[in-house]
Structure formats: C-alpha cells, structure tokens
Amino acid sequence: MIQVAALQTATLGMDPGALEHYFKTAAHKGVDVMVLGEYVLNHFFKELEKMPLAMIKDQSNHHLGVIRNLARRYEMVVVAPLVQVKGKRCYKSIVKVTPKTTHTYYQQILIDYGHWDEERFFANEVKPLEDPMIFTVKNTRIGILAGFELHFNHFFDRMVARDVDLLLLPTASTFESHNRWREIIKTRAFLHNLYILRVNRIGEYVEKEIKWKFYGDSMLVNPSGEVESALDEREAMMIVSVERKKVKEARRSWGFEKQIRRRPAT
Secondary structure (H helix, E strand, C coil), X not given: CEEEEEEECCCCCCCCHHHHHHHHHHHHCCCCEEEECCCCCCCCHHHHCCCCHHHHHHHHHHHHHHHHHHHHHHCCEEEEEEEEEECCEEEEEEEEECCCCEEEEECXXXXXXXXXXXXXXXXXXXXXXXXXXXXXXXXXXXXXXXXHHHHCHHHHHHHHHCCCCEEEEEECCCCCCHHHHHHHHHHHHHHHCXXXXXXXXXXXXXXXXXXXXXXCCCEEECCCCCEEEECCCCCEEEEEEECHHHHHHHHHHHCHHHHHHCCCCC
16 A cells, blocks of 8 residues: 655745645655646746746756655655756656656647647657556556546556556646546546546636636545545645555456457457
8 A cells, every 4th residue: 555645736936845844744644655736846838838948947947856855855756747948848747756766757648729739839749659657656556647648548558558556647627627527537547447646736827818727626536436535626735545455356346457358459
C-alpha cells in the first residue's frame, strides 16, 4: 500500500512557503507521492500566450528548483506538470522528481480546439504514440498521463499491458465539464481495473467577459469505478491510500483482460 497526496490549488506564486506547508503535512502523514494539477507551477495556457518566454522560463526553473528541494527534504516523489522552455519554444511536460533524479514525460496529444489550441502554442512533436511514463513505488506500478490524454485508448492498452495499478492524472478542467469528466474517469477505472487519481486545479481566468472557472473535484476512483475520495472547489490537499491487492482482485473478478488474452491478435 502507498500513500498519495493530491494538492488542489490555483497557480502558485514564487514564494515556496505554501508548498512547504503542504509537504511538511504530507510527510508527517507518511505520503510517498505528491501530485499537482495542470498549470499550477505555471500560469494557465491562455496567460502563457501573452507572457514573454524569459518570464515563463524563470517561473518554470524556479518552481522546479523548489520541488526538487522539497522532494529531497521530505524524501518524497513529486509529479507535477511543467512548461519547459528550450530555445524559443515551449514544451508541455510532466516531471517526476525523486530525492535523487528528475524524469520528464512530454505530453503526446495536446488540445487543438479553436478556443484552446495548445498544439499550436507548444512545440511538442507529433509522432507515433509511445507508452506513458510508468514507474514503481513500493511495488505499486504508477502511470502518468496529461489530462487530455485520458480520452485515447492507446494509453490504457499500454498501461494494462504493463500492469499499472494507479494512474496519476493532472488536469485543468473548466466550463461545464464536471459531470463528463467524472463519468469518463469512473468508466476508465472500471474498464481497465485500476485506480485513477485525478488532480484538477482551481481558480479563474477571464477572457472577453467569458469566465473560465476551474472547479477542482480532484478525486480517487478505485478499480471498480467507484469514487473513494473527492475534494470540492476549494484549495485543499487530499491524502489517499492505494492498495495493489484491490487492483488484482478487480481484475480477477471482472476478467476483462483475461478475455482479450484468450484471443490471439490478428
């Protein structure tokens, strides 16, 4: 069993004091992994479009340094979305920071809608899909996806093939998507018999009198598709337990993957 903390907050300022408080509390309660939502270490995407590259780079470098220090001090794994600046381009990524190492997952499928076109802004390469980032903590297999990637079957096929127990899903969900996100996450968790920890940001962004409200609702959904724990729309930290034996029990009970393995690929 592992303990995981979901930190639900708006974009953080440069003062590391707030993060320090949450990490100290999490460490006291035996947390192994801390997860932050999308656009928490950086400003929201629509704000990034208007910011100088140098300012984005300074913000990212500062916060990366902060979470590296906190990971070392409290002996914790930190998973956090981060905008990386290389040359004159920005890249959307998620970093996994341990007390000794930093690894990066570059988001593979980005939103490309008219009102929210991350694919145009970020320089992430469009190429054949690879596996999500997967790592192990205390014998628990953990996968990482960016929020939008939840919608694509490829990633879940690969996570099941690699025996993932827990998916960490940082998001920046807004508008009237509350119920849709809940139902998709519950369905994914059930069909693939794994835990999903969704960590959504909070806060607001106003553009041309349209308010983008990020509503929180961070939640842990278990391998049977049931919400075990959830936050409302306020800043908060939720600490949850993940048990690998419950994943194995759900997979034995429902047998979805067993049915696929019985039938050879064409």
